[in-house]
Amino acid sequence: MGNLGILLVALVSLVALNQGLVHAHFYFDTVFTLGSQNSTIWDNGDNLALLLDKVSCSAIQTNKEFLFGSIEMQIKLVPGNSAGTVIAYYMPSTGSKHDEIDFEFLRNLSGQPYIIHTNIFTQGVGNREQQFYPWFNPTSDFHNYTIYWNPSQIVWFADGLPIRDFRNYERFGIPLASKQSMRGYSSLWNADDWATRGGLIKIDWKNAPFIARYHQLSLRTCTWTGPPDSISQRAQTTPAANWWASPLYGKLNDVQKVQLNWVRENFMIYDYCKDTKRFNGQFQPECKR
Numbered sequence: 667m668g669n670l671g672i673l674l675v676a677l678v679s680l681v682a683l684n685q686g687l688v689h690a691h692f693y694f695d696t697v698f699t700l701g702s703q704n705s706t707i708w709d710n711g712d713n714l715a716l717l718l719d720k721v722s723c724s725a726i727q728t729n730k731e732f733l734f735g736s737i738e739m740q741i742k743l744v745p746g747n748s749a750g751t752v753i754a755y756y757m758p759s760t761g762s763k764h765d766e767i768d769f770e771f772l773r774n775l776s777g778q779p780y781i782i783h784t785n786i787f788t789q790g791v792g793n794r795e796q797q798f799y800p801w802f803n804p805t806s807d808f809h810n811y812t813i814y815w816n817p818s819q820i821v822w823f824a825d826g827l828p829i830r831d832f833r834n835y836e837r838f839g840i841p842l843a844s845k846q847s848m849r850g851y852s853s854l855w856n857a858d859d860w861a862t863r864g865g866l867i868k869i870d871w872k873n874a875p876f877i878a879r880y881h882q883l884s885l886r887t888c889t890w891t892g893p894p895d896s897i898s899q900r901a902q903t904t905p906a907a908n909w910w911a912s913p914l915y916g917k918l919n920d921v922q923k924v925q926l927n928w929v930r931e932n933f934m935i936y937d938y939c940k941d942t943k944r945f946n947g948q949f950q951p952e953c954k955r
């Protein structure tokens with residue numbers, strides 16, 4: 667009986683931890699935090715449109731907080747001339763020493779490609795930007811933007827190809843983003859004070875409303891419901907139950923490494939690790955690896 671009891675408890679906690687919601691719904695799993703008056707969700711929550719006009723920007727967040735897992739969205743970026751607007755797709759924790767994993771889509775001038783911007787904050791410290799051009803037209807169709815997050819690495823994927831791999835750099839004294847739960851957010855907003863050519867280009871409101879479309883939100887995450895101080899404890903005490911902590915997700919495989927290099931060699935436009943001017947020759951410690 668005792669053994670059975672232990673087995674049952676083990677099974678139940680395994681199921682509880684593994685119940686990453688896979689196919690999520692914008693209706694049930696997210697809420698509008700801004701702009702609900704003119705953004706919409708349709709098709710049983712499979713589709714979402716965020717809208718920006720002179721009156722309002724718009725944003726959603728996931729209802730649930732999570733620690734580790736993957737978040738996936740198919741996004742069709744704003745077509746036409748939308749310089750000055752930004753679509754952010756990010757996962758922040760709360761508090762002053764917050765962790766945050768960012769995808770942002772910056773519009774350059776019309777006729778110029780969109781810029782895929784990535785960044786990461788651990789314990790409140792960011793300044794780790796990398797930027798890429800997409801190798802596809804991100805406004806003509808939906809494309810898959812996915813973030814993997816586990817204690818060994820954080821990987822940004824575009825259409826299944828890893829574009830960035832931020833590994834566990836604790837040996838360099840860099841704190842891991844592994845102790846604070848996050849929510850997923852996305853927003854479409856006016857950032858014409860910085861987004862396009864450093865703020866030179868302002869939004870042309872003649873083209874409003876600007877619309878970003880989203881499809882197939884997928885959350886394979888470990889939902890967090892408890893107090894923040896026991897989060898890391900739970901992740902550490904039940905590592906076997908966490909699929910994202912398995913060696914398969916601990917590092918890129920050989921094919922993915924080739925893909926990452928292909929993206930970096932052909933589409934990377936900015937790397938904080940190569941910006942000697944900005945950091946006075948002093949790079950973040952992980953850049954020396």
Ligand SMILES: *[C@@H]1O[C@H](CO)[C@@H](O)[C@H](O)[C@H]1NC(C)=O
Nearest residue numbers: 703704717719721722874875
């Ligand atoms: C967005 O909402 C505001 C406030 O309700 C409204 O004035 C505006 O016309 C709406 N825009 C669109 C494009 O529906």
Ligand SMILES: *[C@@H]1O[C@H](CO)[C@@H](O)[C@H](O)[C@H]1NC(C)=O
Nearest residue numbers: 774775777778779781863935
């Ligand atoms: C943005 O567009 C301007 C003007 O065409 C161009 O000079 C600049 O290189 C572009 N920036 C990026 C990052 O593509």
Ligand SMILES: *[C@@H]1O[C@H](CO)[C@@H](O)[C@H](O)[C@H]1NC(C)=O
Nearest residue numbers: 738810811812823825826827
């Ligand atoms: C989106 O990309 C992720 C990461 O590569 C992958 O796991 C997922 O299956 C892709 N989703 C679709 C619908 O292709």
